[in-house]
Amino acid sequence: MATGERTMIEKRHLYTSDDLLRSTPSITAYNSTSLTLRQELANHGVPRLGAEAARAAIADWGGRASDITHLVFVTSTSGCLPGADFELLGLLGLPPSTKRAMxxxxxxxxxxxxxxxxxxxxxxxxxxxxxxxxxxxxxxVMEEMRRWSEERGLRTAGEGLDMGMLVGFGPGLTVETIVLRALPIN
Incomplete structure (x- = not known):
């Protein structure tokens, strides 16, 4: 069974160009060590994709970019400083005084x-x-909680509580939740 058949994913998207793929084949090579290159692509591409989407939204709205007072932005891939939200301000021609919220x-x-x-x-x-x-x-996180609980003299590894809930979010709309019972600290 092919991956797409199991996951029901028919198409995957990657911000790149044919020229880039030809000049850096490690991006598409299985088990290659191209993480740094991929991160650089995301750092460069995320603000540009955001600007493209924002320009389309502004056109649909019918207003002017200069009327925008707040920029709300989210990304799980771009990890540069200053952040992609700051670069997006420049790409849209917004002043640095625009209130930003990640x-x-x-x-x-x-x-x-x-x-x-x-x-x-x-x-x-x-x-x-x-x-x-x-x-x-x-x-x-669980190890940090256990360590802090022990340092603070609490009775359980769950910050002194008997039960807790672990919630994990993945790419897209993936959510995993589990109820945990805390172990006593001896």
């Missing part, structure tokens, strides 16, 4: 679930120390 998944989770900042403290610490490590961040 949609951050942890902030949204806290807000929607009514959580206090301390509930995602370990997640933020892992993000600050390691960045978004995708799936492996689950193990890192």
């Amino acid at each position: 949609v951050e998944i942890l902030d949204r989770m806290e807000s929607k679930l009514g959580l206090g900042k301390e509930k995602l403290e370990a997640s933020r610490a892992v993000m600050a120390q390691y960045g978004n490590t995708r799936s492996s961040c689950v193990v890192l």
